Amino acid sequence: MAMVDHDAPFLAACRGERSSRVPVWFMRQAGRSLPEYRALRGTGTILEAIRNPELAAEITLQPVRRHGVDAAILFNDIVAPLAAIGAGVELTPGTGPTLERPFSTRADLDRLRPLEADVDMPYVSETIGILVRELGDVPLIGFAGAPFTLASYLIEGGPSRTYVRTKAMLLGEPALFAELLDRLATLSIAVLRAQVAAGVSAVQLFDSWVGALAPDTYEAMVLPASRRVFAEVADLGVPRIHFGVGTGSLLELMAAAGADVVGVDWRVPLDDARRRLGPDVAVQGNLDPVVCFAPWDAVAGATRAVLARNAGRPGHIFNLGHGVLPETDPDVLTRIVELVHAEGRTDGVEAPMDLGSP
Amino acid sequence: MAMVDHDAPFLAACRGERSSRVPVWFMRQAGRSLPEYRALRGTGTILEAIRNPELAAEITLQPVRRHGVDAAILFNDIVAPLAAIGAGVELTPGTGPTLERPFSTRADLDRLRPLEADVDMPYVSETIGILVRELGDVPLIGFAGAPFTLASYLIEGGPSRTYVRTKAMLLGEPALFAELLDRLATLSIAVLRAQVAAGVSAVQLFDSWVGALAPDTYEAMVLPASRRVFAEVADLGVPRIHFGVGTGSLLELMAAAGADVVGVDWRVPLDDARRRLGPDVAVQGNLDPVVCFAPWDAVAGATRAVLARNAGRPGHIFNLGHGVLPETDPDVLTRIVELVHAEGRTDGVEAPMDLGSP
Numbered sequence: 001m002a003m004v005d006h007d008a009p010f011l012a013a014c015r016g017e018r019s020s021r022v023p024v025w026f027m028r029q030a031g032r033s034l035p036e037y038r039a040l041r042g043t044g045t046i047l048e049a050i051r052n053p054e055l056a057a058e059i060t061l062q063p064v065r066r067h068g069v070d071a072a073i074l075f076n077d078i079v080a081p082l083a084a085i086g087a088g089v090e091l092t093p094g095t096g097p098t099l100e101r102p103f104s105t106r107a108d109l110d111r112l113r114p115l116e117a118d119v120d121m122p123y124v125s126e127t128i129g130i131l132v133r134e135l136g137d138v139p140l141i142g143f144a145g146a147p148f149t150l151a152s153y154l155i156e157g158g159p160s161r162t163y164v165r166t167k168a169m170l171l172g173e174p175a176l177f178a179e180l181l182d183r184l185a186t187l188s189i190a191v192l193r194a195q196v197a198a199g200v201s202a203v204q205l206f207d208s209w210v211g212a213l214a215p216d217t218y219e220a221m222v223l224p225a226s227r228r229v230f231a232e233v234a235d236l237g238v239p240r241i242h243f244g245v246g247t248g249s250l251l252e253l254m255a256a257a258g259a260d261v262v263g264v265d266w267r268v269p270l271d272d273a274r275r276r277l278g279p280d281v282a283v284q285g286n287l288d289p290v291v292c293f294a295p296w297d298a299v300a301g302a303t304r305a306v307l308a309r310n311a312g313r314p315g316h317i318f319n320l321g322h323g324v325l326p327e328t329d330p331d332v333l334t335r336i337v338e339l340v341h342a343e344g345r346t347d348g349v350e351a352p353m354d355l356g357s358p
Numbered sequence: 359m360a361m362v363d364h365d366a367p368f369l370a371a372c373r374g375e376r377s378s379r380v381p382v383w384f385m386r387q388a389g390r391s392l393p394e395y396r397a398l399r400g401t402g403t404i405l406e407a408i409r410n411p412e413l414a415a416e417i418t419l420q421p422v423r424r425h426g427v428d429a430a431i432l433f434n435d436i437v438a439p440l441a442a443i444g445a446g447v448e449l450t451p452g453t454g455p456t457l458e459r460p461f462s463t464r465a466d467l468d469r470l471r472p473l474e475a476d477v478d479m480p481y482v483s484e485t486i487g488i489l490v491r492e493l494g495d496v497p498l499i500g501f502a503g504a505p506f507t508l509a510s511y512l513i514e515g516g517p518s519r520t521y522v523r524t525k526a527m528l529l530g531e532p533a534l535f536a537e538l539l540d541r542l543a544t545l546s547i548a549v550l551r552a553q554v555a556a557g558v559s560a561v562q563l564f565d566s567w568v569g570a571l572a573p574d575t576y577e578a579m580v581l582p583a584s585r586r587v588f589a590e591v592a593d594l595g596v597p598r599i600h601f602g603v604g605t606g607s608l609l610e611l612m613a614a615a616g617a618d619v620v621g622v623d624w625r626v627p628l629d630d631a632r633r634r635l636g637p638d639v640a641v642q643g644n645l646d647p648v649v650c651f652a653p654w655d656a657v658a659g660a661t662r663a664v665l666a667r668n669a670g671r672p673g674h675i676f677n678l679g680h681g682v683l684p685e686t687d688p689d690v691l692t693r694i695v696e697l698v699h700a701e702g703r704t705d706g707v708e709a710p711m712d713l714g715s716p
Contacts, residue, residue: 269572290525
């Protein structure tokens, strides 16, 4: 295994330390926005690509070469471990995760057998092994789905705007829901521990859809499971990032789950997020991914506005507030990286409480 | 015209005054959740129903009779005025507003001719006339779409999760976008003034999708147009409600637009919303509409939790945080009304700053 460069800007920022530049990477940087990705993927499925270490590693490396980002993120999918244990999840092109038989009863819990990462997903460790050699001093991020977001896929069985079934189980069968989340926490812990053992330098827990919940509901029904995930990877010593969308009311609770870094989407100004989270929590974000579809001057202005809101405080990882949209012009992403590297300051001090308030 | 009962609990709460009970109504209370609505609508279109005063009035009255809510809301649609002036908007069943030719250039502004409510939508005033006679002392709420949300329909041309085209115009052609919003503000003002002239007792401005925006963007590009709408109906003396979804970061700005009442969705606890908005702004909300799909005990618990968060402060109108979902069991809504009327307190005092913080 290659040596991890603890001074890498991304890792320093995760620890809340000053770094030589503001690090930047993009969620879904490896994917359909890149012509070289579309060419490489061809007609195979995502799960096939994930199961092919050479291919998955190459896909992971593409955006690092093209954009010069400060971190790579393993090419994988949060439902891949569910598919690997035979839970009945399909990745349907253009739709996302689907289940022929969505989870609805206690008997469905039997479909969640323990993950044996070495046996069930050996290709992931192989992929990470290739990447650690290839990436040199660029850190590699591993990830897993958070229990709530994984549960929402299992219970809805397909895309949802309202999460009716998920919330109905949460409210109507809280004991069953809690057990489902606990089992999914166990799964995520196994996934993350295997990734770190194989060599990733940081992990991100994706609770993409948790912003659908009220804070009271999150605290009572979701926080315990997510907290267990963070607690049970704490001994590994790698930075832990916690991400969701539309989580403006949940940021403090998501930090309380045990994250070193909290993802902030564009709806919450970074100065506001930092004031609420305090100096011990780093932040990741928060450019609206849709901004990339505007003319460059507007993209540059919005990028500078994100930097200005953080005001050079240590512990900021520049990213989008959600994943790269497939139709994004990749050249815009490259220019954002260049701009953040050229203009991002890391010499800021904690701003007084009244600075930058909206 | 019947006399407006200024002591009606709904109107008192809108003014932030104590009332005899906590008033409650539901967004989309008139609609597909009611079997009597489905029977009455038959196979006709929504726009046909809106254009038929007897039918529209009957649909408006159905939930008042069934649920005993404290306010009726005119059966109409925020894009109906756009259809009435020939802007090219269709209401596609199961999809919502669609445009064969979405707005994209300055020339499209020509499709927004001024609304002459008496000529273009005479049936609305007729409907309101019937309702004011039939409703007795139950207040009738009129409404219009807010400029941003109307613009998002015109620019996207169909459903969107990301509002890519809308944001691209906002950022890339800010002058055109501002002029579009200004014209839509003029339209909304005409709609609301005509409704009040015909007899509605309060108005709600629906900015349903504005939660997609960052606060900076809202303040610079949306607030001016929405502020103009509220300013130009202020002389009418009816309460003005401002509603959106996912607007946790925007509540202060939405109040600053000139609203007497701000809608709060379930993501923001009411005590937090009231602390941020201060005692001069009433609030409306904020039960998650999906809660209605849980067993009654859970629904009752969540309803009581909303009441507890408001702690009996004056100026709370109980509602859902978004519209009634079509599959909702209407009996659950009736029971929520009964519970709020039985247990809601209006004797609360402004809570100290540390009470109920999450």
